[in-house]
Amino acid sequence: MHAGAPISSRMAAQPETSAPMTTPERYNPRASEPKWQRAWDEAKLFETDNADPRPRYYVLEMFPYPSGRIHIGHTRNYTMGDVVARHRRAMGYNVLHPMGWDAFGMPAENAAMQNKVHPRDWTYQNIDTMRAQLKLMGLSIDWSREFATCDIDYYHRQQMLFVDFLESGLVGRRVSKVNWDPVDQTVLANEQVIDGKGWRSGAEVEQRELAQWVFRITDFSQDLLDSIDNLEEWPDKVRLMQRNWIGRSEGLSIRWALTPETAPDGETELEVYTTRPDTLFGASFMAIAADHPLARKAAGSNPDLAAFCEKCRRMGTSVTALETAEKEGFDTGIRVRHPFGVAWDLPVYVANFVLMDYGTGAIFGCPSGDQRDLDFARKYGLPVVPVVLPPGADAASFAIGDEAWTGNGTMINSSFLDGLTPDTAFDAVADRLESVDFAGTPQGKRQVQFKLRDWGVSRQRYWGCPIPVIHCDNCGLVPVPKDQLPVTLPDDVSFDKPGNPLDHHPTWKHVDCPSCGNAARRETDTMDTFVDSSWYFARFTDPHAETPTDPNAANAWLPVDQYIGGIEHAILHLLYSRFFARAMSRTGHMAVDEPFKGLFTQGMVVHETYRAEDGGWLEPGQVRIEGHDANRKAFDAATGAPVTIGPLEKMSKSKRNTIGPEDITQSFGADTARWFMLSDSPPERDVEWTDSGAEGAHRFIQRVWRVVAGAAPMIVAGDPSDANGAFASMRKAAHKALKGVGEDFERLAFNKAIARIHELVNAIAPTIEKAVDGDNQADKAAAHEALSILVQIMAPIAPHLAEECWMALGHEDMVAQAPWPAFDAALVADDTIVLPVQINGKKRGEIEVARDAHKDSVEQSALALETVQRHLDGIAPKKVIVVPGRIVNIVA
RNA sequence: GCGGAUAUGGCGGAACUGGUAGACGCGCUGGAUUUAGGUUCCAGUGCCGCAAGGCGUGGGGGUUCGACUCCCUCUAUCCGCACCA
Numbered sequence: 001m002h003a004g005a006p007i008s009s010r011m012a013a014q015p016e017t018s019a020p021m022t023t024p025e026r027y028n029p030r031a032s033e034p035k036w037q038r039a040w041d042e043a044k045l046f047e048t049d050n051a052d053p054r055p056r057y058y059v060l061e062m063f064p065y066p067s068g069r070i071h072i073g074h075t076r077n078y079t080m081g082d083v084v085a086r087h088r089r090a091m092g093y094n095v096l097h098p099m100g101w102d103a104f105g106m107p108a109e110n111a112a113m114q115n116k117v118h119p120r121d122w123t124y125q126n127i128d129t130m131r132a133q134l135k136l137m138g139l140s141i142d143w144s145r146e147f148a149t150c151d152i153d154y155y156h157r158q159q160m161l162f163v164d165f166l167e168s169g170l171v172g173r174r175v176s177k178v179n180w181d182p183v184d185q186t187v188l189a190n191e192q193v194i195d196g197k198g199w200r201s202g203a204e205v206e207q208r209e210l211a212q213w214v215f216r217i218t219d220f221s222q223d224l225l226d227s228i229d230n231l232e233e234w235p236d237k238v239r240l241m242q243r244n245w246i247g248r249s250e251g252l253s254i255r256w257a258l259t260p261e262t263a264p265d266g267e268t269e270l271e272v273y274t275t276r277p278d279t280l281f282g283a284s285f286m287a288i289a290a291d292h293p294l295a296r297k298a299a300g301s302n303p304d305l306a307a308f309c310e311k312c313r314r315m316g317t318s319v320t321a322l323e324t325a326e327k328e329g330f331d332t333g334i335r336v337r338h339p340f341g342v343a344w345d346l347p348v349y350v351a352n353f354v355l356m357d358y359g360t361g362a363i364f365g366c367p368s369g370d371q372r373d374l375d376f377a378r379k380y381g382l383p384v385v386p387v388v389l390p391p392g393a394d395a396a397s398f399a400i401g402d403e404a405w406t407g408n409g410t411m412i413n414s415s416f417l418d419g420l421t422p423d424t425a426f427d428a429v430a431d432r433l434e435s436v437d438f439a440g441t442p443q444g445k446r447q448v449q450f451k452l453r454d455w456g457v458s459r460q461r462y463w464g465c466p467i468p469v470i471h472c473d474n475c476g477l478v479p480v481p482k483d484q485l486p487v488t489l490p491d492d493v494s495f496d497k498p499g500n501p502l503d504h505h506p507t508w509k510h511v512d513c514p515s516c517g518n519a520a521r522r523e524t525d526t527m528d529t530f531v532d533s534s535w536y537f538a539r540f541t542d543p544h545a546e547t548p549t550d551p552n553a554a555n556a557w558l559p560v561d562q563y564i565g566g567i568e569h570a571i572l573h574l575l576y577s578r579f580f581a582r583a584m585s586r587t588g589h590m591a592v593d594e595p596f597k598g599l600f601t602q603g604m605v606v607h608e609t610y611r612a613e614d615g616g617w618l619e620p621g622q623v624r625i626e627g628h629d630a631n632r633k634a635f636d637a638a639t640g641a642p643v644t645i646g647p648l649e650k651m652s653k654s655k656r657n658t659i660g661p662e663d664i665t666q667s668f669g670a671d672t673a674r675w676f677m678l679s680d681s682p683p684e685r686d687v688e689w690t691d692s693g694a695e696g697a698h699r700f701i702q703r704v705w706r707v708v709a710g711a712a713p714m715i716v717a718g719d720p721s722d723a724n725g726a727f728a729s730m731r732k733a734a735h736k737a738l739k740g741v742g743e744d745f746e747r748l749a750f751n752k753a754i755a756r757i758h759e760l761v762n763a764i765a766p767t768i769e770k771a772v773d774g775d776n777q778a779d780k781a782a783a784h785e786a787l788s789i790l791v792q793i794m795a796p797i798a799p800h801l802a803e804e805c806w807m808a809l810g811h812e813d814m815v816a817q818a819p820w821p822a823f824d825a826a827l828v829a830d831d832t833i834v835l836p837v838q839i840n841g842k843k844r845g846e847i848e849v850a851r852d853a854h855k856d857s858v859e860q861s862a863l864a865l866e867t868v869q870r871h872l873d874g875i876a877p878k879k880v881i882v883v884p885g886r887i888v889n890i891v892a
Numbered sequence: 893g894c895g896g897a898u899a900u901g902g903c904g905g906a907a908c909u910g911g912u913a914g915a916c917g918c919g920c921u922g923g924a925u926u927u928a929g930g931u932u933c934c935a936g937u938g939c940c941g942c943a944a945g946g947c948g949u950g951g952g953g954g955u956u957c958g959a960c961u962c963c964c965u966c967u968a969u970c971c972g973c974a975c976c977a
Contacts, residue, residue: 026931065977105977178975189975237896241972244895319973323893353893357974372893452974459975529977567971570896575974680904680917686970688904696918699931706932755906755916762916836912841958843912881957887911891957 027705029669033800036814037138045816046085046140048096050542050553057093058557059084060537062565062573063100066126066148067107070133071658072689073651076677077602079797080750081564082139083678086796087745089140090820096557098540099134099141101127101148104155104464105529106189112463112495119463120491123150136665137674138799140816145543149532154539155465156486157548158531162468163479164587165215172214173477176456177291177317180208185498187460190318207313212458213467213525217579221246221450223593224578233598235684238570245571247451251275252430253360254444256286256336259345263334264297268439270336270348273359273449277433278425281414282366282387284377286336287329287351289361295350298332305330305350312352319355327376328352339433339443340415351376357453367404374404387414388422455576457528462493462501464526472513472520481514487522500524533573534580537563537595547589554590559597562748567601567684574599600748603686607657610634611644618643619656621663651689659689671798672698678750678797700758701801704794707765708787712808714772717788718781727779730767733760734786735827741793742820750797757794764790784809792821837862838889839871847888855882862888 040046061081064074078099085097101123108119115122127148134141147154165171179188183201187210192199217224225246228239254277255269270286288295290312299306308330315321329349336346346364353372354363367377367384377384384400388409395412411417417425433444458467466487468480480487490508493501502508502524513520535548537560542553558581565573574596581595610618624637634643651658664673676697681687720731737760744753764786771783788809795802795815806815830851835858837845845867849858859880862868872892879891 062977067977102977107976187975190973191976193975241896245973247895317975320893323973325893327893455974461975528975530974533977567897568977569972571972572974573977682905685898685905690904690918692918693904700917702931751905751916758916834912838912838958841911841956846912879957881911883911887958889911889957 032804033670036800036803046142047144048142052094054094057088058096058560059562060560063102065102066130068126070130071651071660075137078139079674083796084562085140097141098145100146102533103148103150108463133661136661137670145540147543158465159468159485161548165583166479168587170216170583172216173211174214175209176212177207178210179316180206193316196314212456214454214456217455220582221452241570249275249449252277252444253447255438259335271360272362272364277429278422279366279369279387280429282368282385283364284383285346285365286348287354287363287365289354289356290350291356292361368400371404385413458525460500461526467523467525469523470520475515478515530576534576549589551590558592559594562598563596564600602683607651607689668698671801672701675798679754682751708805709808711768711772715780715784717784720782720785722778723782726767727782730764730786731782732827733763734789735823738789739823739828836887858882
């Protein structure tokens with residue numbers, strides 16, 4: 001990447017004469033950008049006053065994890081928010097646009113182990129580096145509200161929330177499974193389990209059951225689901241993903257009798273949950289989870305089964321691992337009786353795809369109606385009885401091949417259900433089983449089930465928010481009284497020993513019980529880092545409050561008007577935040593149930609990857625590229641050795657394909673980076689960072705400066721209303737762009753705004769030159785007006801350049817303080833429109849007609865076209881379709 | 893495996909509610925200016941064809957006067973799956 005030619009700093013000083021346009025010096029971002037950033041700071045333009053009475057607008061981007069260095073992948077997201085913030089500010093809103101750090105988490109502990117750095121030092125150093133990098137971008141952020149979630153001030157308030165939640169019954173204890181590394185003696189995250197082995201030790205991972213803290217998010221399942229309907233400013237795909245995640249289903253729980261001779265001692269029944277009771281007559285086996293009580297009991301007397309269950313457990317705790325593994329089962333030898341007295345008894349298998357966490361941990365398998373069950377049945381030679389006949393199929397010959405039939409149809413082979421639809425069969429089965437007495441209670445029960453599980457927040461790690469609870473042998477679980485908070489993390493910890501440093505710290509966990517005064521132990525689990533990010537948006541509304549929030553401030557600002565972040569957070573982070581808003585409302589910290597009114601999920605910045613012959617990754621700066629397109633070749637810039645150009649990937653430290661903001665600001669400037677990242681690709685899509693694209697953006701920045709600075713000394717503000725001809729057209733172009741760009745910003749269509757600004761500059765540049773060369777005051781006023789509009793609509797994207805241009809045009813104050821101009825409705829409307837004329841759906845010509853022209857006259861002018869006459873060749877058209885204001889189509 | 897998305901020139905993409913496919917930018921080609929080069933300016937640029945014209949939005953099928961847009965189906969790529977953040 002090369003910089004523009006060396007540049008001397010340019011400031012005002014232009015000739016005062018009405019000479020032809022001179023060529024101004026190049027715009028120098030290295031001088032201008034720091035200058036304007038200082039000016040904004042000194043004027044405190046972006047510090048938000050909670051007492052400001054104007055209408056409020058809260059724009060927030062998902063805060064970053066301080067991993068080390070910011071790359072422009074991060075900054076695209078912040079630039080989008082910044083454009084919104086600057087635009088809303090110009091529109092007269094009191095804008096809140098804060099920034100902070102999602103600062104707890106595993107990487108800090110990994111760094112501690114690898115590099116012998118304290119997680120706290122590593123984290124705060126990274127924050128300092130990244131803050132400095134971010135500031136280069138000229139973002140309009142209220143830095144006075146900055147915090148990191150690892151600040152004691154922040155996690156102190158998080159502990160207050162935890163205690164409140166605990167006392168309100170929103171927190172529970174539950175035994176759940178964790179990945180246990182027997183060599184490192186530690187709990188592993190799913191990402192630390194690779195092919196069932198610990199990432200560091202390589203040991204086979206075991207499952208362990210631990211008593212864990214959970215937030216009772218499932219208490220809100222129905223509300224979280226129903227309220228999605230009201231999140232109208234969220235992308236539909238995210239709403240759909242949340243609905244699917246919550247996973248409400250209506251089904252039937254059915255208790256099956258075990259045949260006494262096969263049942264383990266004391267067991268008489270197996271309860272399953274099904275959403276397809278209509279397929280009951282197609283059932284050919286039962287499948288239970290390896291951890292199902294029945295499986296455990298059966299395994300007790302069957303070593304082979306016990307080994308199979310153990311194998312299932314070693315797959316780890318992640319659903320992905322369970323469900324992508326090949327379907328396997330093991331016959332327990334247990335048999336069940338069909339509730340409707342079908343002649344055969346069904347086998348009970350332990351299956352590796354049945355989850356203990358969902359429903360009852362047991363299913364009945366109907367191979368003809370479920371692909372997974374069919375695969376399983378084929379593998380173990382179980383019967384496949386079709387029970388739903390697809391529409392149009394022949395009952396006598398219909399058979400299931402390799403594909404199950406999950407669709408609608410008519411019930412067959414199903415006794416009293418035959419001839420019904422699956423829907424009515426569902427009710428028939430449910431009604432009948434609800435009335436059958438089975439050991440004193442109905443054998444079947446209609447049930448609503450959610451896939452959503454309670455949120456386990458316990459982590460056996462150091463670098464997180466300590467859970468403020470004390471275990472006392474006398475009193476049980478005792479929350480730390482609020483006046484004894486915060487429970488701070490000890491500094492003197494070592495990461496040399498395996499396990500949780502809080503647990504093996506010599507003194508930290510030993511405390512007296514706040515209730516009875518006897519010796520007791522602190523909880524050594526810390527909270528999931530998702531907790532930290534589930535309420536930071538509320539803390540920003542008053543980041544220095546003694547309590548977690550000032551409810552007045554939180555209620556005034558929330559919900560966030562526009563939240564911007566990656567699609568990868570579409571489910572968990574957003575769902576947890578929605579839960580927190582409800583929990584905080586219930587505990588009096590605010591009165592807003594939905595945290596985010598508008599949501600936008602932006603794409604990532606991707607870059608090519610480069611690999612040396614030895615397989616090592618190279619940074620873009622270390623690579624020299626030759627040739628174009630298919631002939632592009634890469635070489636190691638230092639050695640000249642050939643380098644393989646790899647696919648586009650999300651910028652990441654590990655692939656070394658990152659571009660830092662300083663790489664750009666030192667050459668092209670922040671405005672170029674901001675401009676480029678919002679050009680071309682729609683914001684929800686990924687954008688590829690390319691040097692040529694950045695150069696193109698930079699050329700445009702320089703072009704605007706040339707046009708504005710070249711004309712500025714020769715034009716002044718005035719009354720442009722008498723401008724004629726090209727000058728009047730220029731005014732129309734400017735006002736249309738003003739209207740369009742404003743709308744684009746509100747829809748976050750930054751790429752379209754940029755295209756529109758390009759079009760405006762292309763359209764007006766020659767006319768500006770004419771106005772400068774001429775001596776008509778109205779024309780010069782029109783030029784001044786057009787350029788001022790251009791600068792203002794660019795300002796949210798390229799704020800530094802805009803300030804420089806604004807000053808050149810002779811405006812007082814800064815463009816960052818200027819109100820958004822109103823467009824002139826009369827200049828935006830056109831009297832005539834161009835209508836395309838099609839013949840048989842193919843465009844053959846166009847006609848210009850009055851905007852409100854009558855259908856008949858439009859039809860006549862279309863038929864009069866020479867091309868139309870030629871195509872019709874004297875034959876009358878079959879039909880003429882005139883869509884007013886849109887199109888004419890002639891069917892020949 | 894389940895859930896969600898995406899696919900348009902050489903490249904990134906535009907096309908609002910079914911109505912001119914390729915806006916805008918990159919790249920490329922030619923020309924002008926200046927220079928040692930870059931810069932800047934003008935013109936051209938979906939494909940085939942001298943032209944008339946024909947063909948074109950991942951593949952196949954359908955609905956419609958008209959389909960990038962709606963329906964069915966197939967393929968490829970990406971995101972999430974509860975302890976990565």
